[in-house]
Amino acid sequence: MVIGRxxxxxxxxxxxxxxxxxxxxxxxxxxxxxxxxxxxxxxNGRPYGKLPRIKDxxxxxxxxxxxxxxxxxxxxxxxxxxxxxxxxxxxxxxxxSLETMKxxxxxxxKYRPGIYLSGGEPFIRGETIELLxxxxxxxxxxGLTTNGTLITDELARRLCRxxxxxxxxxxxxxxxxxxxxxxxxxxxxxxxxxKMLLEYRKANKQNWPALYVNTTVSHQNLxxxxxxxxxxxxxxxxxxxxxxxxxxxxxxxDEHFDFLRKAFGIVDFGAYSHVLDEPFSDEELATLESQFDxxxxxxxxxxxRIIPRLHGESVFKYYKDPKFSKAKKCVVSYTSIVVRANGxxxxxxxxxxxxxxLGNVKQTPIEDMWNGEKAWQFRRLxxxxxxxxxxxxxxRINQE
Numbered sequence: 333m334v335i336g337r338x339x340x341x342x343x344x345x346x347x348x349x350x351x352x353x354x355x356x357x358x359x360x361x362x363x364x365x366x367x368x369x370x371x372x373x374x375x376n377g378r379p380y381g382k383l384p385r386i387k388d389x390x391x392x393x394x395x396x397x398x399x400x401x402x403x404x405x406x407x408x409x410x411x412x413x414x415x416x417x418x419x420x421x422x423x424x425x426x427x428x429s430l431e432t433m434k435x436x437x438x439x440x441x442k443y444r445p446g447i448y449l450s451g452g453e454p455f456i457r458g459e460t461i462e463l464l465x466x467x468x469x470x471x472x473x474x475g476l477t478t479n480g481t482l483i484t485d486e487l488a489r490r491l492c493r494x495x496x497x498x499x500x501x502x503x504x505x506x507x508x509x510x511x512x513x514x515x516x517x518x519x520x521x522x523x524x525x526x527k528m529l530l531e532y533r534k535a536n537k538q539n540w541p542a543l544y545v546n547t548t549v550s551h552q553n554l555x556x557x558x559x560x561x562x563x564x565x566x567x568x569x570x571x572x573x574x575x576x577x578x579x580x581x582x583x584x585x586d587e588h589f590d591f592l593r594k595a596f597g598i599v600d601f602g603a604y605s606h607v608l609d610e611p612f613s614d615e616e617l618a619t620l621e622s623q624f625d626x627x628x629x630x631x632x633x634x635x636x637r638i639i640p641r642l643h644g645e646s647v648f649k650y651y652k653d654p655k656f657s658k659a660k661k662c663v664v665s666y667t668s669i670v671v672r673a674n675g676x677x678x679x680x681x682x683x684x685x686x687x688x689x690l691g692n693v694k695q696t697p698i699e700d701m702w703n704g705e706k707a708w709q710f711r712r713l714x715x716x717x718x719x720x721x722x723x724x725x726x727x728r729i730n731q732e
Contacts, residue, residue: 385568390668401479424440427673427695428675447474452673468495473496473498478500480502488529488532492540498544501525502543517628582607657729678694680726
């Protein structure tokens with residue numbers, strides 16, 4: 333089934349309205365879209381009669397960033413970025429050109445996927461707005477996450493012309509907490525950019541682009557999540573998401589490392605960037621559980637999601653047991669690809685598996701990689717194992 337430009341816009345509008353009406357309804361709508369439009373059996377992870385279309389394409393515009401946030405797996409306290417610079421990694425030295433990234437969109441456009449531009453900070457590259465505009469011309473839904481500090485007045489005006497864009501701002505707490513994590517003065521820059529876009533939307537009497545905020549749970553903000561949501565609630569956002577930590581412990585990362593070496597013959601240290609042997613104390617977890625409970629019971633103007641949705645004891649299980657997951661299995665290899673900053677293609681986002689590559693878009697057509705033997709090698713093992721050792725907390729499989 334192929335959805336045209338009008339159909340995509342109608343679906344984006346319907347999903348946005350559903351989030352305002354009832355977040356649970358929106359989640360159901362999303363699952364229905366995944367099952368019906370893409371032809372993928374999400375319970376068993378198998379295509380109906382043929383290889384499924386590519387549902388989501390994550391284009392990593394760059395891994396470079398203008399900030400040094402403490403928790404970042406690229407440039408934070410456990411981040412791999414400095415090592416990549418030292419090694420002169422292709423992710424740094426061989427970034428895709430704008431034309432190569434447009435070629436990626438051209439190749440996948442027939443699948444009608446969602447396009448997500450990731451970083452680093454995507455707007456550190458001036459060409460990012462051109463790539464967004466190109467995807468818009470193709471009628472594809474586009475998402476992008478930003479720290480918001482590089483959005484100028486001119487950029488904001490261009491972003492407000494993109495009807496299919498969903499723009500997520502990272503806000504990691506109230507002002508003091510956010511600035512402790514991301515650097516002094518950055519809270520005001522981020523909120524200022526958000527308000528500028530909201531003002532342009534209002535002045536133009538439009539509801540695009542969709543404007544979201546994502547907050548990652550941390551030591552600095554877990555006591556003030558309710559206050560943060562109340563502060564953000566008055567801005568006029570389309571959605572607020574509270575993201576539980578993606579984490580593992582060293583023992584599980586070691587197991588993951590050994591598994592990948594034996595299964596695929598790769599040396600992959602990616603999961604170590606997520607190692608936190610004890611994310612939070614019992615007292616902090618009790619506070620976090622109370623904060624979540626208050627948010628669930630409070631009616632806000634803005635739809636609020638906690639991902640994954642944790643209640644009571646599940647808060648403690650999630651942060652005490654590195655193998656605890658709300659997902660039974662991963663089916664990402666049947667639905668999605670990640671195109672790294674240098675053009676390497678893989679299935680897994682965010683560093684969990686960095687070294688299993690299907691190929692590179694500079695040498696091989698995406699369809700050949702998507703249908704290739706390496707892709708099916710990965711899928712077969714994923715079907716057999718359900719979840720690889722360190723994958724329990726990955727955000728791609730913990731959406732409910």
